[in-house]
Amino acid sequence: MGNHQSPDEMKNELDATLSKLNALEIIAKDEFQKGTIKVLRKLVEGQIHSVNEFGHLKKALDLLTLQLFEVQNKTKSL
Secondary structure, three states: OOOOOOHHHHHHHHHHHHHHHHHHHHHOOOHHHHHHHHHHHHHHHHHHHHHHHHHHHHHHHHHHHHHHHHHHHHHHHO
């Protein structure tokens, strides 16, 4: 398996891809090309959203884990 990118690297790469798609849309010659670019843009935007949501879920799991340790420590001290 290859190396995993950090979320910031993934966002930067996806932002660059989004910029390239915007440039391609400007030079698109027909409706098929424009439609294809719109679909690709939605996919890239969805990926960006997924990366952001994964970060939120990771933070939530970290907070939940901390709370569980606190509860565990309180029950042990009783």
